[in-house]
Amino acid sequence: MKRIFLNAFVIAGLGLGLTGCKNDNKEAEVSEAKEAASAEAEAMSFTVDTTESVIKWQGEKPTGTHTGTIKVAKGSFKANDSVIESGTFVIDMQSIEVTDLEGEEKANLEAHLKGTVEGKEGDFFNVNEFPKATFEVTGITEEQGQSMLQGNLTMKEETKNISFPVSISKDGESILITSEEFTIDRTKWNVNYGSKSVFEGLGDKFINDDVSLKINLKAKKA
Helix, strand or coil, X not given: CCCCCCCCCCCCCCCCCCECCCCCCEECEEEECCCXXXXXXXXXXXXXXXXXXXXXXXXXXXXXXXXXXXXXXXXXXXXXXXXXXXXXXXXXXXXXXXXXXXXXXXXXXXXXXXXXCCCXXXXXXXXXXXXXXXXXXXXXXXXXXXXXXXXXXXXXXXXXXXXXXXXXXXXXXXXXXEECCEEEEHHHHCCCCCCCCCCCCCCCCCCECEEEEEEEEEEEEC
């Protein structure tokens, strides 16, 4: 299937490398990339409403917590009733925003995450070189009454398949996709800055590998 991205996720990508203490959110299952899903002929097409869709992230470290958002640049999928059969989404990594800080502190952290600080381009997401992340649906299953969305998440030219819990509902001719909060290990996508699993001797200056994400998507019938 043609890639356009999710970062849903993602994701959202999605994964922002800012966390420090293990949280209680469900950890996404991560595996090697899988074949993209294909839809049946009768499936209906939907286009993501980018003004109503957002990926929220939260990161912690020993000295505190940061929160923020990432925008979904575009996306489309095919669904039969409320069952997603295929889809691709794009996350705008240049839209990374920090929501718990203001002024210079906010600007400085956003610049560091985006990699727009000279000499620190590769610490996190290097958005000038990798401006987009993609999420490509590979399937959806039911586990203990919970819908699990699976897809290939590509960031920084690294692709892994992730699975995370979602709720899917209809609102007129729109479909709402809302994930539970879940975590991904950012180092799986080569976002290694401050990781104790990658670097030794960090003491309490480390940043946890896990990143918490929550995806909210609204899509309208095409």
